Amino acid sequence: MRLLASIAAGIALLGAAPTPSASALAAPAPSTPPAADGTSPSAEPPTAAATWGVAPSSARGPNGRPAFSYKLDPGATLTDYVGVTNHSNRPLTLSLYASDAVTTTQGGFDLLAADRKPTDVGSWVRLPNKTVTIPSTSRLDVPFTLTVPGNATPGDHAGGIVASLAGTAVDAQGNQVAVDHRVGARIYLRVTGELQPTLTVEDLRVRHTGSVNPLAGGTVTATFTVRNTGNVRLSGQPVLGVAGPFGLARKSVDGAALPEILPGGELTTTVRMAGVAPLFRLSADATVTPAAVGDQVLDPPPRADPAQAVVWAVPWPHLVLLALLALAGWALVAARRRRAAQLARALAAAREEGRAQAGPAPDGQDATVAADERPPVTRGTGPAPDDRPTPDIERPGPEHDDRLSTIDRTGKDEK
Incomplete structure (x- = not known):
């Protein structure tokens, strides 16, 4: 056919x-010469x-x-x-x-x-x-x-x-x-007429590729279409920016310069960024700054409007490392608790063995109370009873003796 x-x-x-x-x-x-039927x-x-x-x-x-x-x-x-x-x-x-x-x-x-x-x-x-x-x-x-x-x-x-x-x-x-x-x-x-140099970024697709090294960071790959929506042939310089939540750890990278794009034309380009921290939710924006072709002059310079996209970057290596550290910490705490419980059981066994060897306590005292477990005597901070100062006793003087004598005498008289 x-x-x-x-x-x-x-x-x-x-x-x-x-x-x-x-x-x-x-x-x-x-x-080669054509075949007999005239075809090549x-x-x-x-x-x-x-x-x-x-x-x-x-x-x-x-x-x-x-x-x-x-x-x-x-x-x-x-x-x-x-x-x-x-x-x-x-x-x-x-x-x-x-x-x-x-x-x-x-x-x-x-x-x-x-x-x-x-x-x-x-x-x-x-x-x-x-x-x-x-x-x-x-x-x-x-x-x-x-x-x-x-x-x-x-x-x-x-x-x-x-x-x-x-x-x-x-x-x-x-x-x-x-x-x-x-x-x-x-x-x-x-x-001739009014010139409108404009490049538009469309269909931005972003993906994040993680690294097994938690310290290396991942790679963000952005693919997008650049369309010349103006009336001037242009080249351009693509720029990719990536940031974490609230603009954290923002960084940007320049892509390869674009070739000439005719009015109404479009092309697809890719920009890669390495060493991106996996901060769960990343915001990416792609911008192409229009540039003149040949000896053209763009005055004023045209504005570059970015296209934005969101990509999820789950830090799996970091989460695995964190889980391993948590597991190691839990194992350490559990080992210490086991050692403490074993020591407590050993001390209790030693006390029981000491009570068994000591026999019943004298004077009907509970044999289970060992001498070393008797509560210590608490001494007050005040002076001991034997050390209390003796109050001064006022000895009667001669006047007192006379009064006593009078009383004695009076009493004797009344009797």
């Missing part, structure tokens, strides 16, 4: 390389030793521009040239067209597939012919016009002019497919 498909392969777009020749060439590998038995298209390049040019040839860069008002029109060079030893017939640019999920610059119709700057370019035939080892400078619609939105519009060579191949499942080898030059057009 044969299945025809359109595959865009081998595209090299100018704009990133310092010279046109450095990135304008695509060299498909030679293919291998996955290589029938473009043996075909190499060609596309670069910005002028009526007299390439002028060293890395890309088509323009700044135009809505409604403006210009004429420029694209140079298509055939580096092969045989003539090449190539399809020549313009298309819109897109940002891949990995941050690359690419054009729409050949079967997709452009709606932006690619549709504003007019070429005189859809195909060009270039003799071997020669160049053709093709004029084109670019007309900006009157209602074009302000900001950056990106696309490219492509020269492609179609062929057929057989995929791994044995199906015959159409292969489109493309080489192109970038177009950067800025339409």
